Amino acid sequence: MRNLLEIQEQLLPDLMNTLKRRYSILHQIKLSGMVGRRTLASSLSMTERVLRAETDLLKAQGLIEIETLGMRISSAGLCLVEELEPVMNELFGLVELEEKIRQAYGLRKVVIIPGDSESSPEVKRELGRAGARTLLSFVEDGDTIAVTGGSTLAEVAEQMSSLPGGGPLRSTWFVPARGGLGESMEIQANTIASKMAKRVGAEYRLLHVPDLLSEDAYQSLVQDQHIQEIVDVIRRCRVIIHGIGDAMEMARRRKLDEGSIQNLQADGAIAESFGYYFSEEGEVVHKMLTLGLRLEDIMRTETIIGIAGGQGKGKAIHAVLKFGHEDILVTDEAAALELEKEIDAAI
Amino acid sequence: MRNLLEIQEQLLPDLMNTLKRRYSILHQIKLSGMVGRRTLASSLSMTERVLRAETDLLKAQGLIEIETLGMRISSAGLCLVEELEPVMNELFGLVELEEKIRQAYGLRKVVIIPGDSESSPEVKRELGRAGARTLLSFVEDGDTIAVTGGSTLAEVAEQMSSLPGGGPLRSTWFVPARGGLGESMEIQANTIASKMAKRVGAEYRLLHVPDLLSEDAYQSLVQDQHIQEIVDVIRRCRVIIHGIGDAMEMARRRKLDEGSIQNLQADGAIAESFGYYFSEEGEVVHKMLTLGLRLEDIMRTETIIGIAGGQGKGKAIHAVLKFGHEDILVTDEAAALELEKEIDAAI
DNA sequence: CTCTATCGGGCCGTAAAATGTCCCAGTTAA
DNA sequence: TTAACTGGGACATTTTACGGCCCGATAGAG
Numbered sequence: 001m002r003n004l005l006e007i008q009e010q011l012l013p014d015l016m017n018t019l020k021r022r023y024s025i026l027h028q029i030k031l032s033g034m035v036g037r038r039t040l041a042s043s044l045s046m047t048e049r050v051l052r053a054e055t056d057l058l059k060a061q062g063l064i065e066i067e068t069l070g071m072r073i074s075s076a077g078l079c080l081v082e083e084l085e086p087v088m089n090e091l092f093g094l095v096e097l098e099e100k101i102r103q104a105y106g107l108r109k110v111v112i113i114p115g116d117s118e119s120s121p122e123v124k125r126e127l128g129r130a131g132a133r134t135l136l137s138f139v140e141d142g143d144t145i146a147v148t149g150g151s152t153l154a155e156v157a158e159q160m161s162s163l164p165g166g167g168p169l170r171s172t173w174f175v176p177a178r179g180g181l182g183e184s185m186e187i188q189a190n191t192i193a194s195k196m197a198k199r200v201g202a203e204y205r206l207l208h209v210p211d212l213l214s215e216d217a218y219q220s221l222v223q224d225q226h227i228q229e230i231v232d233v234i235r236r237c238r239v240i241i242h243g244i245g246d247a248m249e250m251a252r253r254r255k256l257d258e259g260s261i262q263n264l265q266a267d268g269a270i271a272e273s274f275g276y277y278f279s280e281e282g283e284v285v286h287k288m289l290t291l292g293l294r295l296e297d298i299m300r301t302e303t304i305i306g307i308a309g310g311q312g313k314g315k316a317i318h319a320v321l322k323f324g325h326e327d328i329l330v331t332d333e334a335a336a337l338e339l340e341k342e343i344d345a346a347i
Numbered sequence: 348m349r350n351l352l353e354i355q356e357q358l359l360p361d362l363m364n365t366l367k368r369r370y371s372i373l374h375q376i377k378l379s380g381m382v383g384r385r386t387l388a389s390s391l392s393m394t395e396r397v398l399r400a401e402t403d404l405l406k407a408q409g410l411i412e413i414e415t416l417g418m419r420i421s422s423a424g425l426c427l428v429e430e431l432e433p434v435m436n437e438l439f440g441l442v443e444l445e446e447k448i449r450q451a452y453g454l455r456k457v458v459i460i461p462g463d464s465e466s467s468p469e470v471k472r473e474l475g476r477a478g479a480r481t482l483l484s485f486v487e488d489g490d491t492i493a494v495t496g497g498s499t500l501a502e503v504a505e506q507m508s509s510l511p512g513g514g515p516l517r518s519t520w521f522v523p524a525r526g527g528l529g530e531s532m533e534i535q536a537n538t539i540a541s542k543m544a545k546r547v548g549a550e551y552r553l554l555h556v557p558d559l560l561s562e563d564a565y566q567s568l569v570q571d572q573h574i575q576e577i578v579d580v581i582r583r584c585r586v587i588i589h590g591i592g593d594a595m596e597m598a599r600r601r602k603l604d605e606g607s608i609q610n611l612q613a614d615g616a617i618a619e620s621f622g623y624y625f626s627e628e629g630e631v632v633h634k635m636l637t638l639g640l641r642l643e644d645i646m647r648t649e650t651i652i653g654i655a656g657g658q659g660k661g662k663a664i665h666a667v668l669k670f671g672h673e674d675i676l677v678t679d680e681a682a683a684l685e686l687e688k689e690i691d692a693a694i
Numbered sequence: 695c696t697c698t699a700t701c702g703g704g705c706c707g708t709a710a711a712a713t714g715t716c717c718c719a720g721t722t723a724a
Numbered sequence: 725t726t727a728a729c730t731g732g733g734a735c736a737t738t739t740t741a742c743g744g745c746c747c748g749a750t751a752g753a754g
Contacts, residue, residue: 416750
């Protein structure tokens, strides 16, 4: 059975926030010994009135004692804080880890969900939900959103049914970031883009490019007017959401020949994302021959959301983050812990 | 460490209510299969609009699926209900037991707090809190409230600091139900009445009657005008809150002589309350010689709140409830389970 | 086919709660 | 004494919750 708190959080989405808030207050009162409302409010950076509502409740629950010279934790409150301490450390652990990773790679936001999506389908689903929520929180109507393929992105699309993102996004466009890359149908960028669009009532356009293009075919496709049109749309996207893969695994999945794989390995390719292969240091060491977003488009895109989870993805995520153009990272605990190792090793 | 649930009930009492509500909804949807909003609202006796807010949230959480022909629980929702079932039974368990006891003895309200107040001081404190909360919820300004002695009532008084019972009760009177009964100072009715009054900003009057009155002394006290005055006030009380004791224990505590104790035992005295001794069938088999509430006063009092806890009190509580003039019972889980045995045995 | 009952969802005015921001009387320490 | 605190009361304003109604869609009965 999963953690009771995680189960409850499905029914009470703001349970964690409230729990955290009240615990922090109680904890702070414990540390301060005897403290007044205003002092406490400023040290917790809350407004006086909000704090007051909470302390009234804590008092009604008998967890604190309020006297004329301030508030003090009661024995019941002390007992509760001590019992809750390990639980809260575990919970806040991820929050702190989020902040650590955010700082280390200079990201705008990091979201970590508990668990390992590699070993548990439920966690993978949660990762998808978190990705969907995050994506929608950054999208405004009228945006163009480029998405890549991959099983994680497929899960994001799956979980995207009318989350609390407000009204329908009627003039929003979902497009694949790059052409077809030899994935199975369900996890192709095209499929995912169209699914996402349908889920939130948005529009979509597809880019059908055969896999394993010859140079000649590529050149002629580039000239094609219809293709140019959609590629232009893709390049003007405001948001990118993309998965992150292990380089070798992706190469094998795309059925590259043995020679190319050895080349990649020689070049130190660790990670793959939007058709580019990255080295441990975040340098692009190889790229797929297909249409869509180019590096310069990626660099100037306003919001880039990377999403990947599982312990084995740690190094790959690190490599892509080193590339330095990510804004948001959505991952799971297992991968985040690997990232933490990389960060600590770099010091 | 205590159960996480108990901790949450202390820190998040409001959220636990919504947890129960949402669980009930989800559970009902599960049972109903495919059900419409209005149908569901009436079967849960909620207004349509409130239910809607909840189902919107459940949908956003992916726990139910909403289609044109109704709502259905999703696989995630089903999974959650199953995982939460034992937890919720624990939460709801006492509610059902409350109702069972309420019906069995024809009471107006039953409050059961988890645990055994006999073996845990924390539970005893909680029992006091519950008693205080219950008492205040039935009191209106202007009432006269008669209280008895006993350690449980002392705890009620202790926990009565300005609970959310609204404004101060300036014209409310707290009085002892009967004269001093040979208890130690802290748990005497007089002490408790005055403490309660001070806690909620009410008035109080005391009744000082020495223990172990001789018949002569009793007769002269009855004639005393000051005493008559306060006794009149006591007899006009609108609310009584009283503890319930084991007959033999009380007799010993009051230092009755061996003969009286054997008499009590011969008469089948099981319980004691407001100076009266009750048999298993709820008949009064003996009474203390002191002033204050008489049986006829008790019978016409509007609201009588009995409070007692601990496994050993089960039979005593049963006896007093059989007496048939209780309205409210506040007890703990251990005593309630004993009561349940009595109820089941009576069938 | 039509009719009817029921579905989810949109909408709106009001009631209630949450919140920010004061002030006040009391207490303590200097 | 003063100055700096305290908790609690009060109030205007914003935000949210709520009740109640209507609407088009849809499925099943006839």
